[in-house]
Amino acid sequence: MKKLVFGVDIGGTNTAFGLVDEAGDIYAESVVPTKKFLYFDDYPAFVVELCESMRRLMDSLSFEFNLLGIGIGAPNGNFHKGTIEQPANLWKFKPDEPNKDESRRLFNLTADMGKYFPSIPILLTNDANAATIGEMVYGNAKGMKDFIMITLGTGLGSGFVANGEMIYGHDGFAGEFGHTTVEKHNGRKCGCGRTGCLETYVSATGIKRTVFELMSKMTEPSEMRDISYNDFDASMVSAAAAKGDPIALEAFRFTGEMLGRALADAVVITSPEAVFLFGGLAKAGKFLFEPTKWYMEENMLAVFKNKVKILPSGIEGKNAAILGSAALIWQTQKA
């Protein structure tokens, strides 16, 4: 009988899920609007709607199959506990909530879903780790034992693989490379409450901040000067760079410098075979890859020079997140 797994990607706007086979083919997929369940009290209803939607998707298939497991990628997902802990954009307290103790915002998602899917293995990790395992199972990291995945979205996520295994760490939260401090002095404010974190420079939001800083420092004309901060989207930097816009080109050079320097420091720890760049900003191609590679090599300890590849992800596209989450289960089948 055909074997399938569920890949579930929980995002702040939508939760996408699909039934995936070992080759990475998606047989059916659907979406639950996460943003309908904005508040803390909405979480139980979210679990019900998600699980019932998943059941309906299973029923929609016209053939018999074995469901081997459910893999979930979620912000602040804890692999060891199967929980989502204090997510920034999910199930927040209502403004009038009397008890805003953040430690209550700990959601036992795998246990809660287990009631709807008894005896089905359910694994959960954060979205960047899910993408990392997706890269290992379906993407360009096939066969690699040591690599780093960098996911560039609103923030910077990462996954580190060593000895062929995902590094989850003692508490299940390893791989927060976006929060390595790259500017000790006068660094940008970060959503995490600290300053100078890598993701304040290297991410969709980071390059937008860089463009606005450069507009104040440089005098060159740029079509980006006609757009307000709130209307600005990181894809506009790629478009401007393609036309030779000097501010956009400098923004990419600077972004690559920050990422390349940070990678040179990460390489001394895990000595990877390759670093994969995934997500919207990585689509800028050479504008991002070239300065990143150059500054990484320029700052690299001699023993690691010219050894570490910087490569595009092999699982880009709208289904990358579902594939990555599904790969959580497929990976256990291979062990």
Next chain:
Amino acid sequence: MKKLVFGVDIGGTNTAFGLVDEAGDIYAESVVPTKKFLYFDDYPAFVVELCESMRRLMDSLSFEFNLLGIGIGAPNGNFHKGTIEQPANLWKFKPDEPNKDESRRLFNLTADMGKYFPSIPILLTNDANAATIGEMVYGNAKGMKDFIMITLGTGLGSGFVANGEMIYGHDGFAGEFGHTTVEKHNGRKCGCGRTGCLETYVSATGIKRTVFELMSKMTEPSEMRDISYNDFDASMVSAAAAKGDPIALEAFRFTGEMLGRALADAVVITSPEAVFLFGGLAKAGKFLFEPTKWYMEENMLAVFKNKVKILPSGIEGKNAAILGSAALIWQTQKA
């Protein structure tokens, strides 16, 4: 029959080796003076003397035993290849050597020793990684799956363990945390040819450099002002700090700040249960541990706060290096 392994620690001055059982008891030990074999051309004679001395040590035991393997810790040791590659203080070219191509300084030590110990497994890694495995097998990291070892000697060595396994990396050289860049601007010159590396601040040499910088910046009297740079030893800073010397206390505070900040950045990658401090400088105890812990927590991403212990090594003492190297073999017996 009793089972023993050889632990071999290759240093620039001496190579120490001993016959060790699974409990970490050393049955016999001896030394070959590495510094007698200073130059590139002396390497073959070093191998002969080391192997013959090891044979004699085996013959000196009055009981029968099985030799299960030979574990070696060496500077620039490559675990995957069993080689020592371009070591800074071993087998250098003579000043009059006509061909100073550094790539020739690649020593196939496990293969060369294998001729004297046929069919005995021989494993080699760098000295910090050997200490790390020693901590795991014999020391305070027993049972830990995720931890970081920091070895403080002339430089700063490190070993990272994740999922219960040593991270050697793709090329076998992972764990060079001493060469993470902690000062982007005006950093101290490092022996690696770059500037601002962690070990230029946090190591026996690093704290000595700090003391001399502080003597220029501060006006307080200090008995350390009577000692020349060349006569100065890092242990003098501990002695002065114990007497309340303000320069020594500030030197430890600064050293702990640099180490604590760097550890906060390393924690986001591997999320360890504990960080072990090993080696001479770690003997300063609270003078080093307290500021390190304080600055690590101060700079820590919220999710990791108050989770990571900073602990002394459990394998300190003159035989730590032999035990660490022996543990390389014992670890494979447990898998």
